[in-house]
Amino acid sequence: MAGIPHLGSCLSCIDLLVYLYWNILDIGAARPDAPDRDRFVLSKGHAAPALFQVLAERGFYPKERLASFGVNGSVFHEHPPAPGYLPGVEAATGSLGHGMPMALGMALAARMTGMFYRSYALISDGECNEGAIWEAAMLAAAQEVDNLCVIVDFNGWQATGRSREVMQLDPMEDKWKAFGWHVETIDGHDFSAMPEAFRACATTRGKPSVVIAHTVKGKGVSFMEDDNNWHYRTPDNDELRLALQELQDRR
């Protein structure tokens, strides 16, 4: 377990992943390739360890397989593998700004093939630096792609600094509204806020939806919370034990 990178980024979106995979997404572990399944693209691919854990918990593959994380030759490494190499993975993300446009393609494909699935993409605030995010945002709105829902994991940090200082991200809500999107804003760790936000997105017609989820990088581990050193740093064994204890105590 020690040696997992990007833990801060994983912990900021793990609550969202849990809510989506247990309450929203119509994806069956028994039929991961069903043509009419909902699509979920982890556009911020560096949170792959969180996705790997969630997919295992949801039965896409045995949890024991996670023990091979980081082992030479394993599919479980820093970023999701290509589709087909691990059940439940829709896109091999890791280079930012690719996953959301691909999720838009998947959403458009539903319309073109007469299916009714929804397509979700989870992006990071740092990822909003990428121009392709806004290219996709403009096309999705022009095409009235209402089966697309983007979630922004707005933890306030990117690799080397406060995200709102590196690029002008604020006002995030107004930006998406100006691009023609339906906008919901929530605390990304508050499970009680999620049902109404995602219900509003699913029932919005004629425009794509975005959930801006304010989150805390490193959420749940006191010495990681809002400390950007944990973007790259991996915990040693003592830190790992402490972190797991804290997370256990909070359950």
Place this chain on the structure above:
Amino acid sequence: MRNAFAREISNLVVERQDLVLLTGDIGNKLFDEFKELAPGRFLNCGVAESNMISVAAGMALSGLRPVVYTIAPFTTVRVLEQLRVGVCYHEAPVVIVGTGSGLSYAELGPTHHSLEDIAITRCLPGLNVLAPADSHELVAFLREALESPNPTYMRIGKKGEPALHPVGASLRIGTAQILRDGDELAILCIGPITAEALSAAESIATDGPRVTVISMGSVKPLDIDFLDGLAKRCRRWITLEEHGAIGGLGSTILEWLSNTRHVVQLTRMAVPDSFIHEVGDQAFVRSVLGLDAQSIQVAIREALE
């Protein structure tokens, strides 16, 4: 060629329920018939090519067969990472068509020249890289590419390119075609510039050497069986392409040769490693660069000295 593409894509959209055409805000009126036949399967993605390639990849992963169409540099060098990650790494069977490739849009200047596209696309794993010489090759390749499990990049010209193959010729991806046979020297060509080689070979033939002109059609896959046979009967080759000298057809053939025991004298005719500041029409720029029929005749004579 772009009119042939527009006609054939309209035929294909009637035949295939999974075909989708994405454009980057070009081809005004060119696709009117397509839009009439299948309005729901035409998508103008705007002047936002990076997103367009990723959208196409997402569609291909959801069971569609997307064809992306825009001007060659904007569907290759501009979007290289989207091609590499979204299309190739995901093995998403997208067909990417680059129109106005090479020097087709010579008069628009280097921003619209496409002289690096073969080099940067052929190094992407799993991507087939095609350059039809005429509209017959274009139509045959487009149909076959849509049956392939692999993604495809196809660079085409603009309009008015002469037909080099007879109607009904059997043309397949990765199969070289002899357009004119001779035994003293072979010109291996790719793309519409093949017409210049034919013209050179015809005019030199009355009193001069017997020259074979070959349309390769594709650098990936490369027809190595054909090349192997050719090397056994003809040892003087010229490669001809409307592409930079680094990484195109000539380089591809040299790489192949280096792994064989064939001894071939090879002259590479391609665009030198520099931007073109003497802007003009395609014929003018070809002649300035030494890629017109007259320059090819000179190269043939030099190669046979």
